[in-house]
Amino acid sequence: MKKISLILSLLIVFATGSQAQSYQKTDLGLKIKIDSIDVEIQFYGPSIVRVIKSPIGQAFTKESLTVVKKPQATKLAISRRGDVISLKSQKMKVDVNVKSGKISYATLAGAQLLSEKESGATFTDFNDAGSETYTINQSFTLDKDEAIYGLGQQQRGKLSLRNARINMVQGNTDDYVPFLVSTKGYGLFWDNYSPTVFEDKPESTSFKSDVGDCIDYYFMLGGNIDGSIASMRELTGQAPMFPLWTFGYWQSKERYKSQNELVGIVKRYREIGVPLDGIIQDWQYWGNNYLWNAMEFLNTEFPNPKKMVDDIHNMNAHVIISIWSSFGPQTKQFREMQPKGMLLNFGTWPQSGLETWPPNREYPSGVQPYDPYNPEARDIYWRHLDKGLFSLGIDGWWMDSSEPDHLDFKPSDFDLKTYLGSFRKVRNAFPLMTVGGVAEHQRAASSDKRVFILTRSAFAGQQRYGANTWSGDVNSSWQSLRNQIPAGLNFSMSAIPYWNTDIGGFFASAYNRGWSEGAKNPSFQELYVRWLQFGAFTPMMRSHGTDIPREIYNFGKKGETIYDAIAKTIDLRYSFLPYIYSTAWSVTNSQSTIMRALVMDFNDKKVIDMDNEYMFGKSILVAPIINAQYTPETILRANAETGWDKKDANSENKEQSVNFSEAKSTKVYLPEGTSWYDFWTNEKINGGQEIVRATTIDEIPLYIKSGSIVPFGPQVQYATEKKWDNLEIRIYPGANGEFTLYEDENDNYNYEKGVYSTITFTWNDAKKSLTINDRKGSFPGMLTTRKFSVVVVAAGDKMDKAVTYSGKKVVVKL
Structure with a gap:
């Protein structure tokens, strides 16, 4: 009753x-x-x-x-x-x-x-x-005037999703996340x-x-875009801290073919004094295609992988290595998974067991993706990864083809059974499951080394797994460079804050035409420098591609314009490390976003669909040069089919006279509601207007928002070479401001237990005073006493003051 x-x-x-x-x-x-x-x-x-x-x-x-x-x-x-x-x-x-x-x-x-x-x-x-x-x-x-963003990364070249039709199936250069945010909050x-x-x-x-x-x-x-992103992370998981070294400069190519070559790259960077924190070993260290992704150094050109890793570490650099979501038929993983029904039998990369192009289908590779939806398959995957690579001291994972490659697609492929039902039912979550499997297993195995995964694909919730997604095998062209900005911004507004690109674009064979070395081709040099300058203001600065080696010394030598422009950009990245690492903390602690569409920070109708500028953190406006200024902008198109065809290259040198020392110009829009400082000249400019900015090959327009407090680090060869014991603290006056400097042990999970410190700087513009507040927290190795060089930025004038700080509140009058 x-x-x-x-x-x-x-x-x-x-x-x-x-x-x-x-x-x-x-x-x-x-x-x-x-x-x-x-x-x-x-x-x-x-x-x-x-x-x-x-x-x-x-x-x-x-x-x-x-x-x-x-x-x-x-x-x-x-x-x-x-x-x-x-x-x-x-x-x-x-x-x-x-x-x-x-x-x-x-x-x-x-x-x-x-x-x-x-x-x-x-x-x-x-x-x-x-x-x-x-x-x-x-x-x-939706309202007629409402703007929406997100849905992951698309190569559409547009920021707004209004009037768009998007077929969301994971691909090499398109990473779909079914989450959108609105200007209505x-x-x-x-x-x-x-x-x-x-x-x-x-x-x-x-x-x-x-x-x-x-x-x-x-x-x-959410009330605004930031709040909506914070809600999505509350729902699907928070983004952990990456190690400090991941924010330095990374060198890679397709591919280093021996142990000596890989170690030699790091050694060469140390010899020439150009900063480097990471080197990446791409595929084929396992040997032939039938051993695809064996997760062992079976290639005889890598005779002592433990020594290789140790040699890199002894030069204060880190190494990550390519692993895939598929296995060749002769691998231990394939032989263990196949009898248990843990492989998905559809066409994937590579298509032939022979290393030829085009693929010789008479000798199929037999490579098959595994079923990451199956927890036992994820266990097997990690067990082999742990034994074959993690035990050597490898610092992170380059999870290639994590969408995965689905070649020669047949509708019946979607009928294949996974652990969670048909492949059709769970297809887009493949990257989440395979990346999550590695992250969760590594975290369970060790808390001493933060998980760091570079992955080609992503899905909603992937931010919780310590993964940085890159935009896939994009073409080396100006249009492709232009596409990357809205691609990265929409991806960031999908609540996944870590993203990067192959600097210079992946497929670059067209620039070898008529050149014995494509890196000496002025057309590629200009594109590469501009892409590098953009890459310096993304969450991971990583140079990579095929056809043309990207190491700095391939472009010339010190004292030459292109070499110096590359070196200057890498040095610039390192000077911003205290700002970047502190911004990363705001992502973890406050659900913030690093790459920020202007619409996130400014109530200005002109920025609603602006896809060529963005904020890097809350203070720096980045306006990359995305059009050729010195060389013809040839329209180039390539994909996985045409891009691997190397027949376009020849050894016939072609002279092309280009004067990279000429001054050029570009248009920049400065959002209203604030004033701005030219980073290079300190000139103060009112917002709400488009200006013409003079440019050179070694600089892109950068503007700092009034009221910003920006810390600058020392000149180093790697991220942790010097302690931050004498940071320059730049104040950009015109409004009140605040910035919190974050520091920890750089590479473990003790920060989750409160083992870190923060120092909050507050600028009172009316009183022209900077308050350095009490330090909060502590960690082993923390600086107990340090100096700050406080600089108030003004065009043609420099007001600075040296401050000794011991953790207690200091008020600096300027």
């Missing part, structure tokens, strides 16, 4: 015309049946709402691969007015129209944020490799892993996924 009474007390009936509609209040929100659809609204907190829809009576279970947050009981006020049931939390209001089924979201003040389109949810019967399920679609209505996460089409049209904005037992999405009210 008590049980019946309890059920009745939870059941509230409303009349809707001639049809009765009822809802059931739950601990997290409510459940309701509308027409032929079961709808459940769950509050995961005051500002995060989950919506689940399914055909009435269709039982299913779903455990999210991305969401790690557990829903929390949230105080809700539920009321009804006419056909609308309203749920109010302390942060937002959700309205459910019981007649049309439309769900709308608004602020408590009544400002409308987002609405579903009436009759916007559809379920179409679909047979997924023998499992009866649905193709699902949900449509929304909300985020929307579509929790589905199958191939999905996003489409924005004037009448609706929709997600349509091939497979789904239910529609499952999350709405989050």
Whole structure:
């Protein structure tokens, strides 16, 4: 009797015309049946709402691969007015129209944020490799003037997602994350892993996924883009700290072919005095293609890999190494996984067992991806990685083809069975699972070395795994360089903060035409320098590509214009390390973002779709040079099919006279709402205007926002060579400012236990005083006493003061 009474007390009936509609209040929100659809609204907190829809009576279970947050009981006020049931939390209001089924979201003040389109949810019967399920679609209505961003990385060359149609299936140069943010201050996460089409049209904005037992999405009210990103990380995991050395300069190419060559590169950088923190060993250290990804040094050109790693470490550098998501038929991993059904039999790279181009299909490689959805397969993967490479002291992992390569695609490939169902059902989450498998196993094995993974693909939630995604095998062209800026910004606004590119572009064979050495071709030199300058202001500065070696000495020698421009850019990166590392802490501690679209920081209509400038941290505006100024901008196109064809190169030297010492110019827009300082000249300029900036080959336009406090580190050969015992602290006056300097042990997880220190600097512009506040926290090896050289920036004038600091508050009058 008590049980019946309890059920009745939870059941509230409303009349809707001639049809009765009822809802059931739950601990997290409510459940309701509308027409032929079961709808459940769950509050995961005051500002995060989950919506689940399914055909009435269709039982299913779903455990999210991305969401790690557990829903929390949230105080809700539920009321009804006419056909609308309203749920109010302390942060937002959700309205459910019981007649049309439309769900709308608004602020408590009544400002409308987002609405579903009436009759916007559809379920179409679909047979997924023998499992009866649905193709699902949900449509929304956006405001005409609203801008949206995110959805991972696309090579579209555009920032805004309005009027875009995007077929989201993971690829080499496209990394899809079904999360978007809006200028109206909300985020929307579509929790589905199958191939999905996003489409924005004037009448609706929709997600349509091939497979789904239910529609499952999350709405989050962030208040602004930063807040929406913070909510997404709260939902799917926080980004850990990377080691300090990962923020230095990285050298790579396709590929170093011997142990002596790899070690020799590091040695050469030390000899010429150009900073270097990392070197990368690409593929084939395992030998032939039948041994693909054996995770062992089976190539005779690498006779003593432990000595190789030790030699690199003894030069105060780090090494990461290429590992893949597939295995050749002669590897131990293949032989262990195949009998257990842990391999996916579809076409992947390499297609031939022979190292020839084009691939000789008469000798298929037999390489197959593994099933990372299977926890036992992930265990096997790590066991071999641990024994073959991690035990040698390798510092991190270059997880190539982590989407993975899917060549000679056949629709039936999607019918292949994984541990979690058809490959179609979980396809887009492949990178999350394979990267997560390595990260979780390494973290369980050791807390002494922070996980660092360089990966070619990503999915929602991957920020929690210590992974930095690069933009794939992009072409070496000016258009490709232009595409990288909006690609990186949209990726960053997808709540995954660490991203980079192959500096110079990957496929560069066209620049060898008529040149014995492509690095001496002025057309490539100009493109490479401009790409490097852009790369200096991304979360990882990494030079890599095929066809043309990218080491600095290939471009000339000290005293020559191009060499000096490269060296100057690398030195510049190192001078910003205290700023970059502290910004990384704000990512981990405060859910911030390093590469920031201007729309994130400025209420200026002109920056809503600006895809050629961005903020690096909260203080530095970067305006890369993305058009050729000294050489013809040849339109070049390449992909994995044409890019590997090396036949275009020849040894015939072609003279081309280019004067790289000439001054050029470019246009830069400075957002309104603040004034700006030219980084190179200290000239102060009002925002809200486009200016013409003189440029040279060794500089790109950089501007510092008024009120910024920027620390500058010492000149070093590697990130940890010198302690930060005499940092220059530059004040850019014109507004009040604050900056927190973060320091720790640089490469372990003790910071998670509070083993770190912060020093907060506060600038009072009216009083012209800088307060260096009490140091908070401590760590082994911390500087107890240090000096700061405080500089107030002004054009043609320099006001500076040396300050001795012992951890207690100091006020500096300037």
